[in-house]
Amino acid sequence: MQTKPSLNVHSVANVRDLGGYDTPSGPTLMHRFVRCGGTASITRADLKECRRWGVTRVLDLRSAGESPRATCRFSQQRWVRWENVPLYDIDISAPTMMPAHDTHNYLVQSYLHMLALRDAVRRCFAFCAEAADTECVLFHCAAGMDRTGMLAMLLLGLVEVPREQIIADYCYSFAQKTAVDAMVHTFCVRGELPKEHRKGDFIAYLLRSRLEAISTVYDTLVETHGTVRTFLEECGVPEVDLEAVRARLISSESR
Numbered sequence: 001m002q003t004k005p006s007l008n009v010h011s012v013a014n015v016r017d018l019g020g021y022d023t024p025s026g027p028t029l030m031h032r033f034v035r036c037g038g039t040a041s042i043t044r045a046d047l048k049e050c051r052r053w054g055v056t057r058v059l060d061l062r063s064a065g066e067s068p069r070a071t072c073r074f075s076q077q078r079w080v081r082w083e084n085v086p087l088y089d090i091d092i093s094a095p096t097m098m099p100a101h102d103t104h105n106y107l108v109q110s111y112l113h114m115l116a117l118r119d120a121v122r123r124c125f126a127f128c129a130e131a132a133d134t135e136c137v138l139f140h141c142a143a144g145m146d147r148t149g150m151l152a153m154l155l156l157g158l159v160e161v162p163r164e165q166i167i168a169d170y171c172y173s174f175a176q177k178t179a180v181d182a183m184v185h186t187f188c189v190r191g192e193l194p195k196e197h198r199k200g201d202f203i204a205y206l207l208r209s210r211l212e213a214i215s216t217v218y219d220t221l222v223e224t225h226g227t228v229r230t231f232l233e234e235c236g237v238p239e240v241d242l243e244a245v246r247a248r249l250i251s252s253e254s255r
Contacts, residue, residue, distance in 0.1 A: 009046040013037035014144030014173045021161045025250045031136045032248045037144030040071040054136035061087040061147040085123045091142035107213035118235040125237045129244035145173045157228030159249045164188040170214045175207045
């Protein structure tokens, strides 16, 4: 994966561009897709930075019960095309929702439920496919972890970003890049994870549980459908939309 410029936004959590990831056709392009957490508290300066980055389309993945239009500041900007496509009814990572035990099964079942919402998947890809080459699509949920993580997985999987990098992109929401890269590489190459952690090392425990969950979900999708593209086709995403999204992520010179 290439070193890439960062989007200089500090008032929103989990902000990162999907550009710079390896694919068989060359690296994914910058300024095409940005993922992040909730935007209710985004500052005027960070809105300006997003606009400078090219963001003109925003996809809010939260449910109606989370008052998306009222709590996404992008919906109030005249230069933004904003759309709400609920990918799940709740923020599954909210402290009141996370179970004390069996976190792995809770996450896996929640993610598989999201992927089963085929109409929502079709609508997400239709919105992304409509963007012009000059536009950057920003997508977010409440924390930028779960619903956002699933859409990022599908976008990167469509253009055949390697499994290790897809898993890492998801895990960057939970720990520093260096810690994520080390653990993900060890897991993907050696098939190993640390069996024990120092007492009180919550970050290591969190990263391990999240890594195991996203790996299970990604592997289940591939084992069931063959490829991410096949899964999207079976969701009913039109070929024209798949090609349009793919063209946004990979340079025409590389295809």
